[in-house]
Amino acid sequence: MGKQPIRVGFIGLNPDSKWAATAHIPALRLLEGDFEIVGVANRTLKSAQRTARELDLRLAFASPEELISSPDIDLVVVTVKVPHHLELVSAALKAGKHVYCEWPLGKGLDEARELAAMARETASVAVIGTQGRLAAGVEALKALIADGYVGKVLSSSIIASGGNWAGQASAEIYYLSDSANGASMQSIALGHTLVAVQHVLGGFSALDATFGRHFDSVKIIETAEVLPKDVPDQVMVQGHMTSGAAISIHYRAGASRGTNFLWEINGTEGDIQVTGDMGYPQIVELSISGGRLDDRALAPLAPRRRRAVGEGLSPAAEAVAEIYKCIATDIRTGSRTAPNFDDGLALHELIARIEDSAAAKNERMG
Numbered sequence: 001m002g003k004q005p006i007r008v009g010f011i012g013l014n015p016d017s018k019w020a021a022t023a024h025i026p027a028l029r030l031l032e033g034d035f036e037i038v039g040v041a042n043r044t045l046k047s048a049q050r051t052a053r054e055l056d057l058r059l060a061f062a063s064p065e066e067l068i069s070s071p072d073i074d075l076v077v078v079t080v081k082v083p084h085h086l087e088l089v090s091a092a093l094k095a096g097k098h099v100y101c102e103w104p105l106g107k108g109l110d111e112a113r114e115l116a117a118m119a120r121e122t123a124s125v126a127v128i129g130t131q132g133r134l135a136a137g138v139e140a141l142k143a144l145i146a147d148g149y150v151g152k153v154l155s156s157s158i159i160a161s162g163g164n165w166a167g168q169a170s171a172e173i174y175y176l177s178d179s180a181n182g183a184s185m186q187s188i189a190l191g192h193t194l195v196a197v198q199h200v201l202g203g204f205s206a207l208d209a210t211f212g213r214h215f216d217s218v219k220i221i222e223t224a225e226v227l228p229k230d231v232p233d234q235v236m237v238q239g240h241m242t243s244g245a246a247i248s249i250h251y252r253a254g255a256s257r258g259t260n261f262l263w264e265i266n267g268t269e270g271d272i273q274v275t276g277d278m279g280y281p282q283i284v285e286l287s288i289s290g291g292r293l294d295d296r297a298l299a300p301l302a303p304r305r306r307r308a309v310g311e312g313l314s315p316a317a318e319a320v321a322e323i324y325k326c327i328a329t330d331i332r333t334g335s336r337t338a339p340n341f342d343d344g345l346a347l348h349e350l351i352a353r354i355e356d357s358a359a360a361k362n363e364r365m366g
Contacts, residue, residue, distance in 0.1 A: 005036040006098075006331055009073035011064045011088055012080035013040045014047070015054040019102075020079040023283070025055065026313055027321035034328040035075075041067040064088055068095050075100060075125075075327070081175060082183045086111045093118050093126065098331055100323070102129040103191060105344035107182030112341075112348035119341040125330045127323065128344035130282075132195035134322035135315065137286030140303035141265075141274060142200045149292060150267025155246040156201060158263045160279025162189035165233050166254035167215040170222065177218045177229035184231040186211070187351055189279050190251050194350060195339075196281045197247070201265070204247075204350065207239030209357040215253070237354055251279060273298055283316035 008028060013020045028035045039059030042048045048060035061067040068076055068091050076092040078085060078101045086106050092099045093115075105112045105128050119126035132138055145153065162185040164176050176183045198204070212234030217226050233253035241247055261276035261284070270292025276284040289298040313321065326338035 003034075003332070005032070005034060006328060007036050007038045007072055007074045008077055009038055009059075009061070009067045009070065009075070010040045010077045010079060011067060012042065012078065013051050013055070014042070015051055018079075020077070021055070022314070023316045023320045024077065024079065026317040027324055030313065030317075030321050031324055031328070035324065038072055039067060039070070065091065068092050068097060074098060075331070078102060081181070082107055083175070083181050086115065089115055089126075090118055093122050093124055096122070096124065098125040098127075098327070100127045100129065100327065101341075101344075103344065103347075104182055104187050105341060105348060107180070109348045109352045111182075112345045116341040116345040125327060125336075125338070126341045127327055127330075127338040128341055129320075129323065130192065130195045130339045130343065130347060131319040131323050132192050132282035133199040133339065134326075135196070135282045135286075135319040137274070137276075137288065137315070138196045138199060138281055141196075141272070141286070141288060144272060144288070144290070144301070144303055145200055145265065149270055149290060150265055150272055151269030151292075153201060153241075153243060153245040153265060153267045155248075156197070156241075156263070156265045157247070158193065158197070158249045158261075159259055160189070160193065160249075160251050160262070161255045161260040162233075162235075162251050162253050163255055163278055163280075164189075164253065165229075165231060167217070168219040168221055171220050174218060174220060174227060177227070177231055179231050185251055185253060186232065186235045186354060190235055190237070190249065190354075191347055191351055192280055192282050193249070193251075194347060197249075201241050201243065201245060201247070203242045205240050205242045207237055207353060207357065208361075209238075209354040210234075210236045210361055211355075211358040212236075232358075235354075235358075269293060270295070271298065272301075282319055283314075285315050 015021050040048050040051045041061035041064045045062045052060040075098040078088050089101050165185045175181045211232035218229045235251040238248040261279045263274040265272045272290045275287045288301045290301045291298045
C-alpha cells in the first residue's frame with residue numbers, strides 16, 4: 001500500500017490572486033502524491049465555501065478553530081495577516097497539528113520567542129515560510145560562491161525596492177503602515193532578503209542601521225482617505241559578514257523606474273551581479289551575470305540547477321514547492337530539513353538588532 005497523502009487545511013485562502021492561491025496551491029498540486037488540499041477556513045463560512053467551490057476543495061470550515069480541531073487535517077497552513085499568527089499557530093500546535101506559517105512568525109521578537117519555545121515542546125513539524133534559501137536563483141548564486149567563482153568575497157551591496165510602504169496603499173494592505181502589526185519593510189522585504197544573503201554569504205557579525213521616513217501618512221487608494229503611517233520607508237544596513245566581507249543594503253519603499261533589485265558580490269578573482277524585477281529574491285526570476293580573472297566585462301551566467309523546474313510554476317510557487325517537499329520528508333522521517341520556528345526566531349533576532357541600531361541612532365540625533 002502506498003503512503004497516505006498529508007492532508008492540508010488553509011487558514012486564509014482566497015482564489016482571487018492572493019499569495020496562497022498563486023504560490024501555495026500550484027506548489028501543492030505539483031506534489032499531489034505527498035499532499036491533499038482538504039479544506040479552508042476564512043473569516044466567514046461564506047468566504048470559505050466560495051474558496052472551496054472555486055478551488056475544488058472537499059471542506060469549508062466555519063472557523064479556524066473548527067479546521068484546527070478537525071481529524072481530517074494533518075497540516076495547518078497559516079496565510080493570514082501577521083497580527084493573527086500567534087493565536088492561530090499556537091492553537092494549531094496545542095492541537096498537535098503540523099504547521100506552516102508565513103513569515104513573519106509573529107508581530108515581533110517576543111511573539112517569535114513564544115512560538116518557537118512552544119514548537120520545541122511538541123512533536124509537530126513547525127515550518128516558517130522563509131523560502132529564500134530554497135529559491136532556485138539563490139541556490140544557483142550560493143553554488144557559484146561556494147565553487148570559488150569570485151575567489152574570496154570582499155564585499156556585497158544590495159539596492160532594492162520594497163513595493164509597498166510609500167505614500168499610498170490599498171485598504172487591504174494599509175495594516176503594513178502600522179508598526180504595531182509587525183509587517184514593516186524591514187521585517188518583510190528586508191527579512192526575506194536577509195535569508196538569501198545569509199544562505200549565500202554566511203552570517204552577520206557587526207552591523208549598523210539607519211531608518212528614514214519621508215511619508216508620515218498614507219492615502220488609501222479606494223477612498224482617498226489619509227491615514228497615519230509610522231514605519232520606515234528607507235532602510236539602510238551596513239556592516240560585516242562573519243567572513244569579514246563588507247556588506248551594504250538599502251531598501252526603499254515603492255517601486256523605482258530604474259533598479260528594483262540589484263545585488264553585487266565582489267571578490268579577489270571576480271564579480272557577480274544579480275538583478276530582479278522587485279526586491280524579493282525569493283519569489284522573482286533572478287538574472288545572474290559575472291566576470292572573473294581576465295574578463296573585461298560581465299556576461300550572463302547559466303549556473304547549474306540542482307533540480308528540475310516544475311512545469312508552469314512561477315519562481316514563487318517553485319520555491320514554496322521546495323519547502324513542501326522538505327515538510328513531507330520531515331513529517332514522514334522525523335528529520336528537520338524545512339526552515340523551522342527556531343530559524344524564524346533567529347531572523348527575528350537579526351531584525352531586532354537592526355531596529356535597535358536604527359533606534360539608537362535616532363535617539364542620538366533627536
